[in-house]
Amino acid sequence: xxxxxxxxxxLAKKTRxxxxxxxxxxxxxxxxxxxxxxxxxxxxKSPFSFHMRSKRVLSGTVLLGILLxxxxxxxAETALPGNILxxxxxxxxxxARGALLVSEQEKADWDMRLVERxxxxxxxxxxxxxxxxxxxxxxxxxxAQYTDRVKKHIDKFDEQHDSEHANVTLxxxxxxxxxxxxxxQRMNIEKDDAQTRKATQADSLNASTTVSRMDKxxxxxxxxxxxxxxxxxxxxxxxRELREEGRSELEGSNKxxxxxxxxxxxxxNENNDRTSPPPVHAQEELKxxxxxxxxxxxxxxxxxxxx
Amino acid sequence: xxxxGAEGEFLKHYDQFSDAxxxxxxxxxxxxxxxxxxxQETFIRYWDYVSQGKEVLxxxxxxxxxxxxxxxxxxxxxxxxxxxxxxxxxxxxxxxDTRPHIxxxxxxxxxxxxxEKLPEKQRAVLTMRHVDGLSVKEIARISEETENVISxxxxxxxxxxxxxxxxxx
Numbered sequence: 001x002x003x004x005x006x007x008x009x010x011l012a013k014k015t016r017x018x019x020x021x022x023x024x025x026x027x028x029x030x031x032x033x034x035x036x037x038x039x040x041x042x043x044x045k046s047p048f049s050f051h052m053r054s055k056r057v058l059s060g061t062v063l064l065g066i067l068l069x070x071x072x073x074x075x076a077e078t079a080l081p082g083n084i085l086x087x088x089x090x091x092x093x094x095x096a097r098g099a100l101l102v103s104e105q106e107k108a109d110w111d112m113r114l115v116e117r118x119x120x121x122x123x124x125x126x127x128x129x130x131x132x133x134x135x136x137x138x139x140x141x142x143x144a145q146y147t148d149r150v151k152k153h154i155d156k157f158d159e160q161h162d163s164e165h166a167n168v169t170l171x172x173x174x175x176x177x178x179x180x181x182x183x184x185q186r187m188n189i190e191k192d193d194a195q196t197r198k199a200t201q202a203d204s205l206n207a208s209t210t211v212s213r214m215d216k217x218x219x220x221x222x223x224x225x226x227x228x229x230x231x232x233x234x235x236x237x238x239x240r241e242l243r244e245e246g247r248s249e250l251e252g253s254n255k256x257x258x259x260x261x262x263x264x265x266x267x268x269n270e271n272n273d274r275t276s277p278p279p280v281h282a283q284e285e286l287k288x289x290x291x292x293x294x295x296x297x298x299x300x301x302x303x304x305x306x307x
Numbered sequence: 308x309x310x311x312g313a314e315g316e317f318l319k320h321y322d323q324f325s326d327a328x329x330x331x332x333x334x335x336x337x338x339x340x341x342x343x344x345x346x347q348e349t350f351i352r353y354w355d356y357v358s359q360g361k362e363v364l365x366x367x368x369x370x371x372x373x374x375x376x377x378x379x380x381x382x383x384x385x386x387x388x389x390x391x392x393x394x395x396x397x398x399x400x401x402x403x404d405t406r407p408h409i410x411x412x413x414x415x416x417x418x419x420x421x422x423e424k425l426p427e428k429q430r431a432v433l434t435m436r437h438v439d440g441l442s443v444k445e446i447a448r449i450s451e452e453t454e455n456v457i458s459x460x461x462x463x464x465x466x467x468x469x470x471x472x473x474x475x476x
Contacts, residue, residue: 025350034314
């Protein structure tokens with residue numbers, strides 16, 4: 001039986017068209033095809049049509065792209081202005097993360113985070129010796145863009161009479177500015193120290209250039225501080241506005257809170273007469289609220305105590 | 308110009324499969340000239356099919372299906388001329404064998420006669436399975452039968468060939 005199959009295969013192998021036969025049929029077919037042309041447009045090979053084998057190559061490329069893109073954007077996270085990856089951080093990573101946020105408050109928080117990041121970048125830039133003034137300038141301009149965004153959020157909250165969110169964001173903004181100021185000042189001191197040390201070590205020829213560089217640096221720092229001052233002014237103005245707006249509201253609520261707390265402390269006193277003093281945090285809170293009421297209200301302390 | 312692409316593809320398929328279809332036709336028809344005509348007709352029908360813009364998923368299977376249908380048509384139309392008769396009248400020669408004469412040529416000749424004696428359906432599946440090297444699944448699709456039927460049919464065809472073979476030895 002095996003022999004039969006073997007013989008069939010052998011016979012099959014021998015059976016084929018002679019070259020001349022093949023060619024003559026081919027000619028016939030060409031003639032026929034020309035007489036009966038295709039009635040359709042053969043699909044041009046689109047760049048997206050891939051053969052099975054190249055599909056694997058394609059998926060590999062896509063995978064590589066994702067991996068590379070991912071690690072690139074990850075690497076970009078720590079980039080500073082002037083770095084090649086910095087545009088990826090600012091123009092791709094951050095907007096991508098921001099795009100996922102829905103509520104106004106989340107957006108405001110995110111923009112606040114961005115301001116903090118910009119401030120941190122500036123701090124890092126001024127800490128490093130070899131930062132060109134152009135890059136610093138650019139970084140500061142960029143910071144201004146982001147602070148504007150935060151201010152817009154605060155204004156928006158204000159317009160919507162959402163004083164709570166406006167206050168929260170404003171508070172964060174204020175904090176960020178203060179931390180930044182402290183960092184800058186600390187760095188200035190360190191830098192000045194280092195430079196004076198250098199200047200004293202160097203000979204007189206070098207001293208003049210060092211001094212001029214120091215002057216430049218000082219100018220720069222002064223400008224930075226001036227910018228900061230502007231921001232502070234904004235914060236103060238806004239705070240005042242908000243306070244005036246929310247005064248009546250705040251007063252009412254604070255007084256209510258104060259009364260609640262007073263009650264609580266009394267109860268606490270009664271209960272813990274012999275064992276412990278009234279809860280410290282309650283007392284502190286009460287004091288803080290009273291202070292605030294004093295500041296915000298035009299009434300005298302006596303009025304409050306009467307109430 | 309647009310025709311050229313489709314035509315080029317078509318001729319490529321001709322170069323690739325013409326021998327296989329020819330082989331199939333020879334084993335089914337036992338007639339070299341008829342087999343040649345069948346090859347041409349198969350590819351003409353294939354062109355008619357693709358030139359209408361119809362999608363072809365498996366060129367090879369489609370070509371065998373066309374060839375198979377043409378063979379069936381041929382059987383219906385004409386009386387089968389026996390191989391022996393053909394050899395006497397026309398000098399039948401399978402293939403274009405230029406190699407020196409094989410010592411057991413007689414055995415091959417007898418095998419061909421035996422294949423020809425098989426019932427048409429068995430001959431068809433035997434050819435597709437052992438000459439064309441198609442899978443049972445492909446044969447089932449081409450002849451529109453279940454795989455089970457095809458397997459049984461192939462088995463019976465071989466059994467029959469074996470019986471015939473033993474008669475002579």
